[in-house]
Amino acid sequence: MTDLETTFLRTAITEVLPDLPEVTKDILEETLQSLGVETYDDFQFIEESDLLSALRPIQARKVLAAWKRKCQTPETSSSSVSASPVPPATLRHSSPGSSQSSSSSSSKSPDIDWVDTFLIPWDKFPEELMQFLEREKRPSPRMRREMIRILVNEMMRKCSCPSKRNSTEVAKKLVAKYPKSLQDIIEGDVVGPGYHSLVKQLQYRIENVKRSTTPKIRKRKHCTDDSDTDEIPPEQRAAIQDTYGCVNWDVKFLPLEETPESQQEKKEKLKMMSRNNDANLEEVKSLMKLTFYTQRKQVNQGENIKYLLEEWPFWFNELGMAVHFKELTGIGLKETFTRNLEVKGKRLLNYFSSVGVNKNKKFMEAVTKCKVMREQASSCSEDVKEMLLLLLSYFNEKEDAMFHYVEDTCLAEEVDMDKVNLTPTLVAC
Template identity: 90%
Template sequence: MQFLERGKRPSPRMRREMVRIVVNEIMRKCSCPSKRNSIEVAKKLVAKYPKSLQDIIEGDVIGPGYHSLVKQLQYRIENVKRSSTPKIRKRKHCTDDSDTDEIPPEQRAAIQDTYGCINWDVKFLPLGETPESQQEKKEKLKMMSQQTAANLEEVKHLMKLTFYTQRKQVNQGKNIKCLLEEWPFWFNELGMAVHFKELTGIGLKETFMRNLELKGKRLLNYFSTVGVNKNQKFLQAVTKCNVMREQVGGCSQDVTEMLLLLLSYFNEKEDAMFHYVEDTSLAEEVEMDKVNLTPTHVVCGGSCFSSKRFMLCVDRNVVHDNIPSLISALCMMFGSYYCFNIHYPSELASTLEFLQRYVFLDDLYTTLN
């Protein structure tokens, strides 16, 4: 309390002790507090003692400023409740000819992570719309996709109006190949941006570019100063990126360097995110058995630093074969996880989670609250 009253930041040990005391008091009032309860407590604590408890890095408030405290409260609540939770849950009775691994597509989609989505399961058609009008708009979009100079504003408008049908098809378990045939504009930069905005309420590329400008240099500076002490392997990755940057040149390489160093920092494999092919390779020439099932960049050329063309693969289908920059490719790859209900793969979980919280959805918690 002396630290809080004086506006000083408590040590990690003191902060954990504070969380234990607060959770103990919460559990006296309610044996099963929800996350919303934790958020309210954290908001009030941070509002009263912002200098001591607010999430701040180099003077910038991160998100709403209380997310880390919410997480600590939640973890402590879960730990306290654990002893009262049954450790074994009996399976439901199944007949001999039933398959316990068989899950209907609609049920499988329903259990996907809806984290961050404000419009994941749309209940009603837009006003004035019918199933027939939705089908007409879908067919019109398919026709427009074959035109060389389609009206982009009209495409954007139609994609927004048909969002209801798009979500229904994804949540019913339609596969990527089928969605690509029925919604070709969904798999280009404009269409995915529209769907992502409707789904999360956040602009995909705009948010990424804004946060890259605000935080990109700081992250790279951390890697080149503090991060290099992590281990010898990471130091070698930093050195390699510096050499590649000097050979290629240009400040646009920040994104490439950031991605490669993040993968190295979290000890995650580069080939889980990138698949390299010759710079003249066509989509049908990509060896799909060597590409991951989850969204993957196909780099046309020997290096992310020098490549001028990227492809995007989802479920081993090339959904876009001519993406001109890594920034666009990265935004589409990240958007694919949300748009098509795809979990982060374990081999990329830390990198993708960091990108989600640091550059793509940093203001997500404010949106949700």
């Protein structure tokens, strides 16, 4: 979306509803962008239900009436009527064969505009759920999951691979019909456009349904028919592993200039460099990239963490982890995390300090404590600490569920693992 288009949409909104809060204008602008509005002529195709995720019914009707008055002129009406004329000759000379090929070609691509005519299967939803929706009550997580399952089944009948845009359109229809029951609300305030959580649930369900048909990578080959034993080595018992979001999970070939011997030499060199505090970081990065093939082979063979720590010590520090993650997923770990922290982290902290602070006395004390700590230090790492602590407090979780505190002088090998939670835990000094 260019600056010109953004200005055009904001101007169109402000002309009709000048007193609308800036946050609501942002949400409405995002909604119009997602609908594909690019010119004033596009406004005539918008319906009231398209705007109910951002506006109240009266506001929606008001802007629609104003926009349609502005774009509906005799010229636009005539141009829309005469658009894409069908030559009569084509109709006269069309044969049964051509109509069959036409219908068959259209049936090959059923997902082009299916979402525009998709009807929410209200009649298939459980009676209990419909009672909650009609009475403007929030459905329980169980009822919501059941609703998502039914929706995805219906969506995948229309299209075998619904996109995020498709899920967004379906979520908008749900929220427009029952905003009180389904809109994203925290402490009485609508979060974002109000339908993101539904979109995510739909996408997760679609991914789960598709998982059984998604190609997977085998960790071992099938046994041959002439195998003379039924015994399978322990390292070969795991048959299939999902690749999830990885783009380079199972590397098939060594780099052209590499051999097994050269890989071993580089591996030993990395071990030696890990013992030196002044190791050349660029060289470490290069060696980690070149030995990625061997690293993945050992991981996919099911080697345990202790063995991998001994064989690939750089994996367990920031540089080596970042290099391996980039090769594995194609995503820069630190850069992506920092970028999201800048955008979403600041927004979250601002919410906690302005709106969330009114939740209860305990949370207010947590926010005040974090502010005192921030006066002593201010950095990206401080943002992360504050977010984690405030998220735990906001959802009434205990700190020891995520953190295990030790003395400042405690070394990694001195941590008493019997006292550490079995769930993922951060050991903090």
